[in-house]
Amino acid sequence: MSRLRVAVLASGNGSNLRALHGASLEEEARFAIALVIGNNSGSGALAYAREAGIPAAHMSGRTHPDPEELDEAMRATLVAHDTALVVTAGYMKKLGPRVREEFGGRIINIHPALLPRHGGQGMYGKAVHEAVLAAGDAVSGPTVHFVTEEYDMGAVIARSEVPVLPDDTVDSLAERVLAAEHLLLPAVVQIIATRDPAADR
Numbered sequence: 416m417s418r419l420r421v422a423v424l425a426s427g428n429g430s431n432l433r434a435l436h437g438a439s440l441e442e443e444a445r446f447a448i449a450l451v452i453g454n455n456s457g458s459g460a461l462a463y464a465r466e467a468g469i470p471a472a473h474m475s476g477r478t479h480p481d482p483e484e485l486d487e488a489m490r491a492t493l494v495a496h497d498t499a500l501v502v503t504a505g506y507m508k509k510l511g512p513r514v515r516e517e518f519g520g521r522i523i524n525i526h527p528a529l530l531p532r533h534g535g536q537g538m539y540g541k542a543v544h545e546a547v548l549a550a551g552d553a554v555s556g557p558t559v560h561f562v563t564e565e566y567d568m569g570a571v572i573a574r575s576e577v578p579v580l581p582d583d584t585v586d587s588l589a590e591r592v593l594a595a596e597h598l599l600l601p602a603v604v605q606i607i608a609t610r611d612p613a614a615d616r
């Protein structure tokens with residue numbers, strides 16, 4: 416049984432990458448992590464990929480100062496690794512048009528709030544949980560959605576709810592949402608992989 420080849424793009428700690436990679440090693444997994452691209456050379460995500468023996472590339476404005484060249488280099492690297500699905504997991508950069516065109520409809524993102532609430536430019540990491548607390552929301556949780564040109568605007572694939580507790584801080588809420596992310600993202604990728612003809616090549 417061949418597995419859907421997934422590329423993960425990550426900027427930071429890479430805990431979602433770890434969750435996805437762990438799930439991909441399960442016997443019933445229909446996907447494999449084929450490549451990790453990180454824009455931050457010192458990130459936990461790239462360190463994990465290297466330790467785990469996953470092909471890893473650092474690609475950023477440092478390695479490719481011209482944004483068009485960066486976009487093309489990322490596109491070419493994803494294609495060279497025979498990528499079938501691109502997952503942005505804590506990737507804090509916008510994807511270029513060439514990557515989006517090459518993988519149209521095959522790029523998904525995880526966001527740490529219940530979109531369409533608390534999305535858009537600048538809404539990442541702690542800012543998202545601060546907004547949830549400031550709004551007095553009773554529930555929060557991650558959303559997995561398709562990536563389009565606009566931040567956090569693509570169609571929602573799945574969401575998972577967690578409670579917002581009266582004494583929550585940004586950190587306690589972030590921790591509860593992140594734990595839900597680690598379940599939701601591998602589950603969504605497994606469903607896509609199970610239904611995707613590219614997994615049977």
Ligand code: GAR
Nearest residue numbers: 427428429430431505526527539540
């Ligand atoms: C995750 O909470 C993810 O949802 C969020 O960044 C964190 C990355 O954590 N992404 C965004 O805020 C995007 N708008 P990780 O590096 O440990 O996976």
